[in-house]
Amino acid sequence: MANVYGKGLEYEKPPFTFHSTEWEGLARDRMSKNSLGYVCGNASTGETDRKNRAAFQKWSIVPRRLVKTTTFPSLETHLLGQTLPVPIAIAPVGVQRIFNPDGEIASAAAAASENVPYIFSSASASTLEDVAKANGNGTRWFQLYWPGNEHNDLTASILKRAKANGFSTLFVTLDTYKLGWRPSDLDNAYNPFLRPDSIGAALGYSDPVFRRQFKEKHGKEIEEDLQNAAKEWITRIFPDFSHGWEDLAFLRKHWDGPIVLKGIQSVQDAKMAVEHGMDGIVVSNHGGRQQDGGPASIDCLERISKAVGSKIDLLFDSGVRCGSDIAKALALGAKMVLIGRPYVYGLVLGGQDGVSHVLRSLLGELTMDLHLGGIPSISEKHLNIDCLEYSEC
């Protein structure tokens, strides 16, 4: 921010435009058909994704005037027992090497350089150990695609590695026990997890428990039979609907730190998360990639915030594309907003620098949206539903 406004026009030119609305279009021109279908594709007709976007426009930030201030608004946020300098995080996105050869290594390094927490996906194309190295002293969290109860030993092994490598919070994704009905990938006959090199299996292939199980069953190392190894890993991380609320006790026992459930949309489930002692929830519909015909995620946030906002930390994603989207989600009760596709477009367009540019731009926009709205900080006292006006447009 200060780089752009404080130095007049003498700031270092970014790798691509500041127009956040143009990032997707620019990235589309640079991707293969398969990668494009994978990142831009949605469930079925794309209705949920369209609703995610459209619903933001029903909320307006109504600016206040003559609010005396000489500094930019504070973006500091408090959640999960931590104070963090900015209220955005890198959403977990798998198989990032299909977007850039450096994949997660580039995005984790960018996150650290911008002081933005990084959420590692269980479907990453890089090992958690390598990502931790690239992320250095950054804040990093771990997203689990949760193997079925018959593989609790594998889950425990993965959690232990994550903790040992500095991932401090566990995110459990609950909306992806099976991949959604995604026509783009179906038309392309494309599943990055089942490519011969199974690019999304780094977590499994580097895990001692998974390696041992594979050898016991097939009598050979993973590297000698990648096709079968890929198939087996996919059944571990997308294990059908094998868990109930009571199984969260296992994760609590094996994870010494905050646990956040990702993919909550209903008030009932939000209340269940509170009852089961969870530390946070991500109100998310996976960017409309899983279930078609669902509600806009920001509308769910409003309802969930009213019902349980004072009892559990709320995080939010799905459809966030610019600074004012972030401001609206914060005003509706989120303490942190996860950035998904926009940083993937940055990765496509400029690797680590591209991701940094996206994060900086979003934070710059957010800062100006608040500043111009007379909102001195993102604390609930200053930024809340009273800053917004709702209208069916």
Ligand code: FNR
């Ligand atoms: C995702 N998302 C996701 N979520 C998760 O928990 N684990 C994962 O491995 C992935 N992988 C993934 C890949 C790609 C290509 C995308 C676009 C998304 C979902 C992600 O964390 C987030 O919920 C959505 O991206 C939010 O929607 P928008 O804002 O990107 O539309």
